[in-house]
Amino acid sequence: MTKQMFRTFVSGLAVGASLFATQALAKSDITIAMQLEPPHLDPTSAAAQAIDSVVYTNIFEGLTRFMGDGSVVPGLAESWEISEDGTVYTFKLREGVTFHDATVMDAEDVKFSLDRAMAEDSANAQKALFAGIESVEVVDPLTVKVTLSEPNGNFLFNMAWGDAVIVAPESIDNIKTNPVGTGAFTFGDWVQGDSITLNRYPSYWGDQPALETATFKFISDPTAAFAAMMAEDVDVFDNFPAPENLPQFEADPRFQVLVGSTEGETILSTNNKKPPFDDIRVRQALAHAIDRQAVIDGAMFGYGTPIGTHFAPHNPAYVDLTGNSAHDPEEAAKLLADAGYEEGFETTLHLPPPSYARRGGEIIAAQLADVGIKAEIINVEWAQWLESVFKGKDYGLTIISHTEPMDIGIYARPDYYFQYDSLDAQTLMETLNATTDPDERKKLLGDMQRLIATDYVNGYLFQLAKLGVAKVGVQGLWENAPTAAIDLTQISWAE
Amino acid sequence: MLRYALKRLISLFISLVVASVVIFAVIEVAPGDPASFMLGVNAQEDTLAALRAELGLDGSKIQRYFNWVSGMLVGDFGTSYTYRTPVSQMIADRMWVSLPLALYALTLSTLIAFPAGIYAAARRGKPGDLTVMGATQLGIAVPNFWFAMMLVLIFAIKLRWFSAGGFAGWDKGVWTGLHSLTLPAIALALPQAAILARVMRSSLLDILGEDFMRTARAKGLSRRQALWRHGVRNALIPVLTIIGLQFSFLLAGSIIIEQVFYLPGLGRLVFQAISARDLIVVESVVMLLVFAVITVNFLVDLAYAGVDPRLRGRS
Numbered sequence: 001m002t003k004q005m006f007r008t009f010v011s012g013l014a015v016g017a018s019l020f021a022t023q024a025l026a027k028s029d030i031t032i033a034m035q036l037e038p039p040h041l042d043p044t045s046a047a048a049q050a051i052d053s054v055v056y057t058n059i060f061e062g063l064t065r066f067m068g069d070g071s072v073v074p075g076l077a078e079s080w081e082i083s084e085d086g087t088v089y090t091f092k093l094r095e096g097v098t099f100h101d102a103t104v105m106d107a108e109d110v111k112f113s114l115d116r117a118m119a120e121d122s123a124n125a126q127k128a129l130f131a132g133i134e135s136v137e138v139v140d141p142l143t144v145k146v147t148l149s150e151p152n153g154n155f156l157f158n159m160a161w162g163d164a165v166i167v168a169p170e171s172i173d174n175i176k177t178n179p180v181g182t183g184a185f186t187f188g189d190w191v192q193g194d195s196i197t198l199n200r201y202p203s204y205w206g207d208q209p210a211l212e213t214a215t216f217k218f219i220s221d222p223t224a225a226f227a228a229m230m231a232e233d234v235d236v237f238d239n240f241p242a243p244e245n246l247p248q249f250e251a252d253p254r255f256q257v258l259v260g261s262t263e264g265e266t267i268l269s270t271n272n273k274k275p276p277f278d279d280i281r282v283r284q285a286l287a288h289a290i291d292r293q294a295v296i297d298g299a300m301f302g303y304g305t306p307i308g309t310h311f312a313p314h315n316p317a318y319v320d321l322t323g324n325s326a327h328d329p330e331e332a333a334k335l336l337a338d339a340g341y342e343e344g345f346e347t348t349l350h351l352p353p354p355s356y357a358r359r360g361g362e363i364i365a366a367q368l369a370d371v372g373i374k375a376e377i378i379n380v381e382w383a384q385w386l387e388s389v390f391k392g393k394d395y396g397l398t399i400i401s402h403t404e405p406m407d408i409g410i411y412a413r414p415d416y417y418f419q420y421d422s423l424d425a426q427t428l429m430e431t432l433n434a435t436t437d438p439d440e441r442k443k444l445l446g447d448m449q450r451l452i453a454t455d456y457v458n459g460y461l462f463q464l465a466k467l468g469v470a471k472v473g474v475q476g477l478w479e480n481a482p483t484a485a486i487d488l489t490q491i492s493w494a495e
Numbered sequence: 496m497l498r499y500a501l502k503r504l505i506s507l508f509i510s511l512v513v514a515s516v517v518i519f520a521v522i523e524v525a526p527g528d529p530a531s532f533m534l535g536v537n538a539q540e541d542t543l544a545a546l547r548a549e550l551g552l553d554g555s556k557i558q559r560y561f562n563w564v565s566g567m568l569v570g571d572f573g574t575s576y577t578y579r580t581p582v583s584q585m586i587a588d589r590m591w592v593s594l595p596l597a598l599y600a601l602t603l604s605t606l607i608a609f610p611a612g613i614y615a616a617a618r619r620g621k622p623g624d625l626t627v628m629g630a631t632q633l634g635i636a637v638p639n640f641w642f643a644m645m646l647v648l649i650f651a652i653k654l655r656w657f658s659a660g661g662f663a664g665w666d667k668g669v670w671t672g673l674h675s676l677t678l679p680a681i682a683l684a685l686p687q688a689a690i691l692a693r694v695m696r697s698s699l700l701d702i703l704g705e706d707f708m709r710t711a712r713a714k715g716l717s718r719r720q721a722l723w724r725h726g727v728r729n730a731l732i733p734v735l736t737i738i739g740l741q742f743s744f745l746l747a748g749s750i751i752i753e754q755v756f757y758l759p760g761l762g763r764l765v766f767q768a769i770s771a772r773d774l775i776v777v778e779s780v781v782m783l784l785v786f787a788v789i790t791v792n793f794l795v796d797l798a799y800a801g802v803d804p805r806l807r808g809r810s
Contacts, residue, residue: 039533039577039771047535121545125534176579192578192588193759193767194662217661221754223644227659228757231651353770383527383772390536391528404537417536 027493028212030474032486033225033234035241037218038196040176041187043162044117047125049403049484052162053238054196054216056485059100060165060181063091063110064156068490070314070405070482072160076105076182077144086151086436093142097205099168100186107138113166114146126163126404153436157406162483184209184489194218198488210476210492229255229469236470236477238486241355243301249469258468259303260479261314264401266304266356268364268459271396273419276345283456285335286397287325289371290364296462299359304462309453310408313463314480317445321453325460332371344372347396351377352385356464357399364399364459390417401464405483408445409433411452420457499800507793514785519560522778528552529576529772550576563778572779577771582779585764592662593753593760596676596683597745603684604691605738611688612695612734617722619700627692634689643682643755650678660756679756683749687741694737698730705729731802739795743788 038050043060057065065075074080077091097105116122118130132152137145148155158164171180179187184204188197196216200209217234219225222242228234229249240246249255268290276282292306305313308321336344351361358379365375375397380388389395402410412429414421428451432444453460466481476490530546531538547553554562566573572582615627651659657678665672702708703726711721750762757763761780768776 037767040579046533047538048533120541123534123542123546123549125542126537127539127542128537191662191664191759192580192585193592193763194664194757217757219660219757221757224647224660224755224757227644227647227651228661231647231655231659233651233658233661381527381770383529383532383770386531386536387526387528391531 028210029214030211030236030488030491030493031215031217031234032236032238033217033219033228034238034486035218035220035225037193037220041179041190041196042175043165044113044167045123045125045176052484053486054198055179055181055183056162056165056483056487057183058185058198058214058486058488059179059183059187060162060167061183062159062161062165064160066160066405066482066485068478068480068482068487070480072157075160076110076166080156082436086153086434087148089146089148089155090139091144091146093144094205095142097182098203099171099182100180100201101168101171102203103168103170105166105168105182106141107144108141109166109168110144111136111138112169113164116167116172117164124163126161129158129161129164151434151436153433153441154406160483162485185214188213206489209489211488214488214491216486232471236468236474238468239481240467240469243303243465243467246301246303246467246469254472256470256472256474258466258470258477258479260466260468260481261305261312262401262403262464262466262481263312263405263407263483264403264464265307265310265312265407266360266399266401266461266464267310268461269398269400269418270458271393271417271419272421272457273393274396276339276341277347277396279339280456281335281339282341283459284325285332285339285371286368286373286459287456288328288332288335289368289373290325290459290461291327291367292322292461293327294367295360295363298363299356300462300465303465303467305465306462307460309449309460310402310411310458311445311449312405315406317442317449319446319449321449321460324453325456329367329371336372341372344374346374346376349375349377350385350389350395350398351379352382352398352400353379354401356401360461361399393417393419397459399461403464403484408448408452411448411457418458420452420455422451422455425451425455500797503793503796507789510789511786514789515564515782516560518778518781518785519563522774522781523556525772527772529774532772533577563775567779567782573775575768575773575776577768577773578776582776585776586761586780586783589759589761589764591665592676592758593746593749593762595672596680596749596758596760597742599673599676599680600683600687600745600749601738601742603680604688604741607684607688608691608695611692613699613722613727615692615696616699616703617718624696628696631689631692634685635693637686639682639686640751640755642685643679643752646678646682647755660758662758662760676758679749679752679758682755683745683752687745691734691737691741695730695734698733699726702726702730728802732799735795735798735802739791743784743791746784746787 034050034053036050038054039046039048041051041055043051043055061075063075063077064072067073076094076097078094079092081090093107099105114130114133114136117124118133132148132150134147134149139145166182167175168180184201184206185198186201188199190196198214200212219228225237225241226245229237246257250257270277270283272278296302296304306322307313308324311318349361349365351357361377365377368375389398409429410416411420412426428444428448432441435441435444468477470477473494475492475494478487530543534542534546570583575582575585578585611627615624618624647659650656658675663671663675708721708725711725749760750766753760753763765777765780
């Protein structure tokens with residue numbers, strides 16, 4: 001190679017590199033990894049969070065929607081009016097909204113979606129969200145009137161759930177494999193077992209997103225997740241499954257780690273009807289026997305916020321009640337003695353697969369053993385957990401993260417799996433549901449938190465953290481997870 | 496030969512029927528309701544009942560068994576509870592990953608094992624033999640997922656020659672497809688190659704002591720000629736058995752490797768389906784794997800007969 005040729009070759013390389021650089025500036029595609037693959041893509045007929053992660057606000061939108069900070073803002077409904085008595089909601093829909101098949105989204109679609117969710121043969125996993133709806137009427141193409149049987153302060157919040165998105169009768173038959181919504185992204189391709197691709201929808205009613213295409217990849221194994229991130233096969237890992245690896249990402253200049261909060265109250269659920277847990281002193285003893293920080297450090301490598309009641313600490317209505325169940329083994333032993341269990345007792349501890357439960361369970365079992373409670377660990381799969389613990393109520397203790405947002409209402413359901421039957425809780429929730437004034441609601445929520453904390457219904461452990469890992473340069477990721485979602489409309493690459 | 500094949504075919508058929516009953520019974524007995532798994536903790540009783548009816552889970556077990564078997568006979572494996580797509584379609588898609596992976600790994604392991612085994616046998620007790628045997632000992636002792644992780648660490652994270660996992664798909668070209676299967680195939684092949692090489696070596700050593708080998712040398716063949724013409728062929732029977740077993744293992748047993756490399760293969764499908772209580776998928780895939788194993792064994796039996804004429808008369 002002559003010098004001349006070499007120079008040409010080198011400058012050619014430089015041009016190539018600069019071309020590549022401009023391309024990199026305009027990067028408009030992203031690969032996001034998640035641990036679980038959605039079973040199908042209909043958010044209105046399954047509980048799987050992975051469905052919402054892919055489709056919520058990307059493919060499907062509801063009348064209202066959650067923002068990353070947990071607030072509820074207008075979605076397909078531009079505005080609404082609420083009648084004096086709080087039972088009639090009149091939604092004004094946005095103009096010019098089309099589904100991805102080019103059909104127009106109008107009041108008929110809203111009526112269809114809500115009626116479908118409430119119907120007798122509905123497969124909606126959160127049917128209770130729609131329970132209070134008496135009727136849905138089409139006033140004109142852009143106005144819908146929803147009448148409730150009684151006032152419900154949570155109604156706008158409920159309509160923001162992924163289970164309440166607006167679907168169209170034209171495309172409903174194939175929604176599971178070919179979802180057609182109104183969102184900023186259309187469904188592209190699904191290589192089952194591997195990935196789902198979404199593409200930007202050019203006729204979207206709102207602002208065009210920065211991303212052109214987004215690929216969701218499904219990597220369940222924590223070691224594989226680490227390797228995929230390190231090899232830069234993926235740009236973002238939505239909720240990284242191995243907290244022990246995070247310091248390594250933090251130390252690596254190629255990556256950013258986003259530690260936020262989820263709606264997951266991780267609790268030591270207690271069978272309130274099963275002796276000896278029907279004795280409040282025993283439940284109180286449990287609460288004092290647990291060292292929350294040790295569980296967080298041991299099971300979650302320090303990620304997580306201790307809680308003393310069933311409520312998310314990042315919510316403005318949260319009351320810090322951790323002091324109420326402070327770690328105090330002596331007090332716990334004393335309470336057990338008062339209840340007649342000086343020698344302790346034996347019980348079962350059912351642990352579902354997530355590491356917060358399996359690792360946390362080992363630590364809690366050891367802590368309980370210190371005060372004389374011998375908890376036999378039983379590892380179960382999810383399907384088994386649902387069958388025997390949740391439905392069969394055949395358990396003493398179990399560890400589970402309740403990930404539904406604002407789910408304190410479960411304490412007003414005496415048939416719920418922890419079998420807490422309290423008239424006070426039930427009336428309090430009724431009053432809360434009927435209250436729309438924000439200040440009054442906040443106060444009632446506080447009362448409810450205090451009630452279940454002082455009744456020691458469950459052992460409240462910690463708020464599950466959301467641990468995101470991303471390449472440096474990815475912007476607009478949700479730090480917290482007010483609901484399961486990966487909001488692509490906000491994501492972009494830094495220039 | 497025909498009689499022999501027919502007898503094998505009948506035993507194949509009986510095994511399949513027995514397997515179908517056992518699979519169905521075992522999977523149906525396991526606790527866990529597919530409908531409540533799909534609808535989660537807030538599902539209402541009427542919603543669950545509606546979904547069960549939709550999935551056809553409300554019929555009697557015997558009825559469902561016969562529906563399943565009669566469907567399979569005409570190639571209809573039913574519809575997945577969770578994915579709501581035909582199971583046959585899902586299996587076909589996954590097969591395009593698992594089958595090439597198994598064949599790739601088997602080819603690699605044979606390519607490594609045959610020369611290694613023959614080389615070791617020919618140099619029995621010498622340093623070459625000891626080195627090969629030491630290496631195979633290591634290959635057997637180390638689990639394949641550990642190999643997998645080491646390969647990822649070196650070739651994906653450090654050298655960036657391969658991606659850490661995933662499958663690009665055959666529509667992006669055969670080369671791209673093979674490229675993404677290379678690390679998993681190596682991880683699967685090495686432990687298999689180690690076993691195969693040892694079997695090859697010991698089988699060949701047995702043969703080398705036989706009278707006909709001495710005769711072959713006596714009629715003037717060189718050591719090498721005798722080894723290749725008479726030794727290797729006769730040593731193949733146990734080796735074929737192992738290859739048959741290995742193929743079945745590679746097809747069904749790559750669950751862990753598919754997890755480590757997040758490949759959309761059959762193993763991972765079964766894994767997901769089991770935890771989601773997608774019973775129909777589990778039953779059908781397991782049945783298919785049983786079918787594959789039994790068929791491979793049948794073919795191996797036939798291959799014996801091809802290699803060793805004495806077997807044709809017996810059976």
